Structures are given as structure tokens and as C-alpha cells.
Amino acid sequence: xxxxxxxxxxxSLVFSETExxxxxxxxxxxxxxxxxKTYKQIADIYDYDEGYIGDECRNLFKILSEQLGENINKSxxxxxxxxxxxxxxxxxxxxxxxxxNYCPNYPSPNQSKNPDNSIIENNKKAKHxxxxxxxxxxxxxxxxxxxxxxxxxxxxxxxxxSVLGLSxxxxxxxxxxxxxxxxxxxxxxIWRSLKYPKPLDLLVKDLLNIIKPEEKQTIDxxxxxxxxxxxxxxxxxxxxxxxxxxxxxxxxxxxxPEYHSYQNFFTLITETEHQSSLILISQEKCAEMECLDNxxxxxxxxxxxxxxxxxxxxxKRLENDECWLTLINLYEGNPVYxxxxxxxxxxxxxxDVAEFLAENELVITQEMRxxxxxxxxxxxxxxxxxxxxxxxxxxxxxxxxLRESVELSSTDxxxxxxxxxxxxxxxxxxxxxxxxxLSSIFGKYVI
Numbered sequence: 001x002x003x004x005x006x007x008x009x010x011x012s013l014v015f016s017e018t019e020x021x022x023x024x025x026x027x028x029x030x031x032x033x034x035x036x037k038t039y040k041q042i043a044d045i046y047d048y049d050e051g052y053i054g055d056e057c058r059n060l061f062k063i064l065s066e067q068l069g070e071n072i073n074k075s076x077x078x079x080x081x082x083x084x085x086x087x088x089x090x091x092x093x094x095x096x097x098x099x100x101n102y103c104p105n106y107p108s109p110n111q112s113k114n115p116d117n118s119i120i121e122n123n124k125k126a127k128h129x130x131x132x133x134x135x136x137x138x139x140x141x142x143x144x145x146x147x148x149x150x151x152x153x154x155x156x157x158x159x160x161x162s163v164l165g166l167s168x169x170x171x172x173x174x175x176x177x178x179x180x181x182x183x184x185x186x187x188x189x190i191w192r193s194l195k196y197p198k199p200l201d202l203l204v205k206d207l208l209n210i211i212k213p214e215e216k217q218t219i220d221x222x223x224x225x226x227x228x229x230x231x232x233x234x235x236x237x238x239x240x241x242x243x244x245x246x247x248x249x250x251x252x253x254x255x256x257p258e259y260h261s262y263q264n265f266f267t268l269i270t271e272t273e274h275q276s277s278l279i280l281i282s283q284e285k286c287a288e289m290e291c292l293d294n295x296x297x298x299x300x301x302x303x304x305x306x307x308x309x310x311x312x313x314x315x316k317r318l319e320n321d322e323c324w325l326t327l328i329n330l331y332e333g334n335p336v337y338x339x340x341x342x343x344x345x346x347x348x349x350x351x352d353v354a355e356f357l358a359e360n361e362l363v364i365t366q367e368m369r370x371x372x373x374x375x376x377x378x379x380x381x382x383x384x385x386x387x388x389x390x391x392x393x394x395x396x397x398x399x400x401x402l403r404e405s406v407e408l409s410s411t412d413x414x415x416x417x418x419x420x421x422x423x424x425x426x427x428x429x430x431x432x433x434x435x436x437x438l439s440s441i442f443g444k445y446v447i
Contacts, residue, residue, distance in 0.1 A: 168336025253286030306333020
């Protein structure tokens with residue numbers, strides 16, 4: 001979605017309300033809002049008072065809210081407009097000399113009051129329970145991943161999808177962005193977090209209370225009811241923070257005893273014929289998330305790696321943008337780590353990235369250290385031993401070299417390396433022989 005397309009669509013909505021096209025300042029404001037600029041930054045760029053820019057924006061958002069029938073503000077402006085354009089396939093034609101002709105499938109204000117309008121009726125029937133989903137303010141360059149999710153869900157009918165990676169990589173943001181762009185493709189969407197997990201029977205009861213309240217059933221009847229619903233409706237259920245049902249201090253993906261029934265539930269979702277999808281968001285992988293033959297089992301796994309995009313550092317008030325890519329590489333493209341170190345650079349180096357890099361040291365902030373403490377404590381003793389050894393070497397090590405350096409059996413070493421890969425702390429590198437590399441940031445913390 002380009003800023004031109006956004007401008008065209010907003011202009012058409014404003015013209016429908018006011019019979020006036022956007023003026024030059026309004027266009028500039030929308031362009032800068034689209035880039036993530038604050039009111040103060042926009043005011044500074046075009047030499048206007050910040051309050052005046054804010055008033056202009058709020059007037060525009062009020063018009064758009066009335067035209068689209070939903071609340072539009074600075075935080076959700078870009079995503080809402082893009083979602084409306086994509087989901088209703090608005091086509092803009094002949095945008096020149098400030099004259100716009102457009103042919104939207106989105107209903108006009110008058111049409112939206114018509115109860116027979118099919119789009120409005122479909123929207124009324126759809127049920128979206130996203131109060132626990134995060135609000136996405138910034139989203140960067142994950143178009144390939146979004147297309148992958150769309151292909152898996154809409155073309156391959158994948159029933160179980162896992163979005164995996166280290167904390168801070170943007171897993172939750174990616175899934176929420178996908179939902180924002182595809183709201184109308186599902187009859188029911190439910191987002192639940194397992195940050196404070198509950199036993200499976202309580203989760204299923206919660207889901208059914210949302211879908212069909214006031215039904216009293218046994219747990220077996222509830223499972224059957226849920227599967228029937230997933231069969232009859234196009235549903236999307238998201239479970240975030242799935243790693244919290246796994247046991248700390250053991251290999252990755254080992255269920256805590258009170259949550260072991262989730263294992264059977266995930267298997268049941270994949271083996272039962274239905275038209276819905278379950279997305280699991282997790283920092284570690286379990287066996288049910290892997291599939292050796294996608295033709296036999298509708299399971300897919302998306303491993304989210306670092307994001308090497310300069311936009312991550314926009315609006316962080318940093319200088320020396322020619323050094324930004326070096327900083328991004330240093331912190332492995334992790335948006336949360338980069339946000340944390342950007343604050344330190346701003347506070348200690350007055351935003352001078354070059355001066356910070358001249359320190360020639362990978363700095364671990366207190367925020368990162370707190371996260372790594374939790375992560376290290378989740379490792380099994382075998383994994384901790386492997387991590388301690390890998391952190392002593394800057395270059396990747398082969399399994400044979402590791403075997404000579406640690407007092408572990410082949411079985412323990414192999415299982416430990418596999419588990420560390422399932423936690424996204426160790427990467428396998430194919431050279432003349434297979435090598436294993438520890439995350440440089442986590443390695444610095446370990447040291």
C-alpha cells in the first residue's frame with residue numbers, strides 16, 4: 001500500500017463529506033502521519049504551530065470516522081485505511097489534476113444505512129473478539145511473512161500455524177497486522193493470551209461462552225461443540241504466549257503436567273476436518289508445531305528472524321543514519337532490543353550513533369538483561385552447559401568440537417542443541433561441516 005493510494009482514498013471520503021478535495025497542507029499531513037511522524041515533527045517540518053496541525057488531523061479523522069462508521073485516530077489511521085481498501089477492493093482511477101474518480105465496493109454512507117446491503121449484513125454477522133489483542137502502532141517490512149500467512153490460511157487451509165521466534169521479533173505484531181488486513185475473511189476471530197495460562201477445559205469453556213453463551217455441557221460435549229463450530233464457520237483463533245504452558249528447566253516444548261491436555265488439543269485440531277485455523281505464537285517450539293509432510297498434515301511453522309530495516313530506527317531521535325544498519329546488525333534486527341538501546345544512545349550519547357559504535361562494545365541494557373535472566377532460567381542444565389561453552393567462542397563450533405569441550409554424552413549434546421534451536425538461541429550453519437552459532441547478544445549476556 002503506497003501513500004498515493006492512501007491519499008486517493010482519503011480524498012474521496014473527504015470530498016463525499018465536504019464536497020472539497022484535500023488541500024496541499026492536508027495532503028502533506030497525511031503523508032507524514034503515514035510515515036509515523038508526530039504532530040510536533042510535522043509542525044517543525046512545515047513551520048506550523050503544533051496545535052494547528054493537531055486540530056487539522058483531528059478534523060480529518062472525524063470526517064473519516066463518520067464516513068467509515070468506525071473510530072479513526074492517529075494510532076490506527078494507516079492500518080484502518082489499508083484494511084478498508086484491501087478488504088473491499090477499492091479501485092481508484094484517473095487521479096490527476098486533483099480530479100478523482102473512484103469505484104469502491106465499500107458502501108457509501110447512504111448505502112451503509114440500508115439493511116439489505118450485503119457487506120453491512122456480513123459485518124454484522126461477523127464476531128471479532130480482539131480486546132486482548134495488542135494495538136499495533138508501527139509495522140515494518142513483513143510483507144513476505146504476511147503473504148505466507150495468507151497463502152497457508154486461504155489457499156492451503158492450514159489448520160494449525162505457529163509463529164515462532166525470540167521475544168521482541170514482532171511475532172504478535174505480525175499476526176495482529178494479518179488480522180487487521182483480513183477481518184472480513186472470517187466469521188469469528190478470537191484472541192487469547194496464555195501469559196497466565198489456564199487449564200485447557202477452562203479455555204475451551206471460555207471460547208464456547210464467547211461463541212454460544214448460556215450452554216451448560218460436559219467437557220466432552222464442549223470439545224465436540226467447539227469442533228463442530230470450527231467446521232461450520234470460518235474461524236480464526238489465536239493463542240499468544242504459548243511458551244508459558246511448557247516446563248522451565250527442561251528441553252524446549254515439554255508440557256507442564258497441568259497443561260498436558262493442550263498437546264492432544266493441538267493434535268486434534270490438525271487431524272479433524274474443518275475450515276478454521278488456530279495460530280500459536282510462541283518463543284519456543286514443541287513437537288506438535290513441526291510437520292515433516294505438509295501434504296498429509298495441515299500444519300505450518302513460520303520462524304520469525306531479525307528485521308534489517310532502517311525504518312525500525314525512525315522517530316527514535318537518533319543521528320548518523322549512515323550508521324543505523326551497523327547498529328541494526330549488531331543487535332540482530334530485534335526491534336525490542338533496538339528500541340532499548342536507542343533510548344540509551346539518546347540519553348547517554350545525545351543520539352549520536354557513531355559515537356556509541358566507537359565504544360566498540362555490545363552493550364546489554366537492563367531491560368535486555370532482565371529478559372535474558374528469565375530466558376536463561378528456562379534452559380535445562382544441559383542447555384546451560386552448552387550455552388556457557390559456545391559463549392566462549394566468537395566463531396561457530398562443530399558438534400565434534402563441542403563434544404570434546406563439554407562433559408556430555410552424544411545423546412545429551414544432540415538433544416541440547418536441538419532444544420536450543422527450538423528456542424532460537426542457536427543457529428545451525430551449513431559449511432564444509434555443520435556448525436552451531438550462539439546468538440551474539442545472548443552470548444554477551446552469558447559472558
